[in-house]
Amino acid sequence: MKIRFISDIHYTDPRLLSESQAKAHDFYVKFVLDQLFSKPADLYISMGDLINTGSELEIKNAYAWIAEHPEAAAKFHHLSGNHDLLLYDRSEWPDTYYKGNYFQSFAGFHILYLETSRIKNRANYGGYISAETISWVADTIEQTGDQPLLVFAHHPLKNTSRISWRKMMYVDEDCNLEAVLAKKKGTAFYVSAHNHCDSILHSGQWTYLQSACELEYPAIKNIEIDARQLSFYYEDLETPELSAARAEFITNIPDFSPFGSPAKGSILERQLYRKFSTK
Numbered sequence: 001m002k003i004r005f006i007s008d009i010h011y012t013d014p015r016l017l018s019e020s021q022a023k024a025h026d027f028y029v030k031f032v033l034d035q036l037f038s039k040p041a042d043l044y045i046s047m048g049d050l051i052n053t054g055s056e057l058e059i060k061n062a063y064a065w066i067a068e069h070p071e072a073a074a075k076f077h078h079l080s081g082n083h084d085l086l087l088y089d090r091s092e093w094p095d096t097y098y099k100g101n102y103f104q105s106f107a108g109f110h111i112l113y114l115e116t117s118r119i120k121n122r123a124n125y126g127g128y129i130s131a132e133t134i135s136w137v138a139d140t141i142e143q144t145g146d147q148p149l150l151v152f153a154h155h156p157l158k159n160t161s162r163i164s165w166r167k168m169m170y171v172d173e174d175c176n177l178e179a180v181l182a183k184k185k186g187t188a189f190y191v192s193a194h195n196h197c198d199s200i201l202h203s204g205q206w207t208y209l210q211s212a213c214e215l216e217y218p219a220i221k222n223i224e225i226d227a228r229q230l231s232f233y234y235e236d237l238e239t240p241e242l243s244a245a246r247a248e249f250i251t252n253i254p255d256f257s258p259f260g261s262p263a264k265g266s267i268l269e270r271q272l273y274r275k276f277s278t279k
């Protein structure tokens with residue numbers, strides 16, 4: 001199975017930028033979206049914060065650009081980031097591309113999609129999972145036995161990725177996600193975004209992959225997984241044209257502080273190959 005994904009593109013309402021900033025920003029965001037859908041895959045994901053202030057125009061423009069790729073868009077899943085839900089909850093969005101919490105089993109491996117973002121909460125941008133959802137995650141993980149599991153979520157678990165120890169840069173500890181993940185037998189991967197920088201950390205049976213913000217460094221991330229192996233690799237999109245466009249708008253995006261130092265990880269933080277042990 002081949003998965004292509006992006007994270008934290010923070011598409012911003014053009015009315016909040018100057019004309020030249022908005023032109024450069026629209027060009028940059030549309031370019032990254034076009035690249036996401038430019039190669040075949042079984043699944044395309046936005047890992048959250050597809051939009052920035054949550055406005056209707058942001059939703060409308062971003063979804064219109066995605067809809068220009070109808071074949072790929074039919075396989076697109078928009079996980080919610082905290083910025084996506086600042087003004088509207090998902091029941092108020094167009095119902096395309098959003099699938100909520102769900103689980104898929106394939107021959108010899110499994111994928112779980114987990115919503116972690118608070119709704120209409122500007123003050124608390126940390127991750128939250130309800131007790132009901134956590135109990136579903138626990139039951140689902142148990143069903144996977146010792147077969148490989150891949151989890152996609154906007155927020156990381158605390159202390160599993162770069163800066164995930166900082167305030168609101170992880171799923172609240174009292175949601176008990178850590179205890180639930182600890183019960184997983186066999187190899188598992190947790191893919192997150194939100195913190196705007198690349199990192200990979202191995203801890204016990206889990207490998208934590210965190211993906212940097214597209215607005216700071218443009219890249220398409222790819223995962224190929226089957227019952228025998230997982231391969232994670234990075235498609236660098238940076239060009240002089242994109243870099244110039246970014247310089248035009250990056251310091252003018254509201255409610256957005258560039259990670260800066262730098263978001264793009266080292267080679268060891270953005271590619272991985274793991275062969276699963278087969279009995």
Ligand SMILES: [Fe+2]
Nearest residue numbers: 008049081194
């Ligand atoms: Fe973000």
Ligand SMILES: [Fe+2]
Nearest residue numbers: 049081082194
């Ligand atoms: Fe976020």
